[in-house]
Amino acid sequence: MSMTISALARSNGVGVETVRYYQRRGLLATPERGAGIRRYDAADARRLGFIRSAQRAGFTLEQIGELLHLDAGQDRARARELASERIAALDAKIAEMQTARAALERLARQCHASDEGPCPIIAAFEG
Template sequence: MTTMMIARLAAEGGVGVETVRFYQRRGLLDTPERPEGSGGRGGIRRYGPEDLRRLRFVRSAQSAGFTLEQIRELLALDATDDRARARELASERLLALDAQIAHLESARTALRRLAEECGSGSAGPCPILSAFDGGQV
């Protein structure tokens, strides 16, 4: 792969240009130096395959629910091959996901019950609307 400008890097990484710049400001992606002179490169920053790999890593880690700070640590661990710490971060994330799943399952159960009550044909206000109005769900 040849070098690319930021717009192509962003497109191939599945993000917008501003997201790339945000990651650069947060220290998750390097900002290449502008080349000197006005030759064929015209002072435009160029990105390579390693930049794209790192961008995809950040996006994948975000999809798994890691915070930007945790992603920064994972990137540092990638350079040191510290498997124990990487495993610890993954375990912490799994615990957080389990808690989220338990919360969502509880919400699903409550909403299912309310939907059944709403469909029972009984008189009075809709139990779904009443529950949301009272902050019970």
């Protein structure tokens, strides 16, 4: 399978500039021009898919770069370590969001309880 940069980008739901950005960051190779145009193959599409999936899991581009360079058979410990770090960060973000949700829920109940005085929601954010 041979494709242009626009076809590669489209196959993974990104723009051409995103592909070029990943190339500048060293996450994707820039193929040589053949007949004046760069051609990408299935391996490039899989690599771009890997990058997009890892981003959705919350990995940074630096972490993705490290994952891409790990040897699949020999570097499981480092891959687990990166995953554990990401899980801890997600757990912290979930806890932060649960706290924010509880506070907003409490303010909404207070606002609903009375139509007198300033709205507790607005007052809390003015504070």
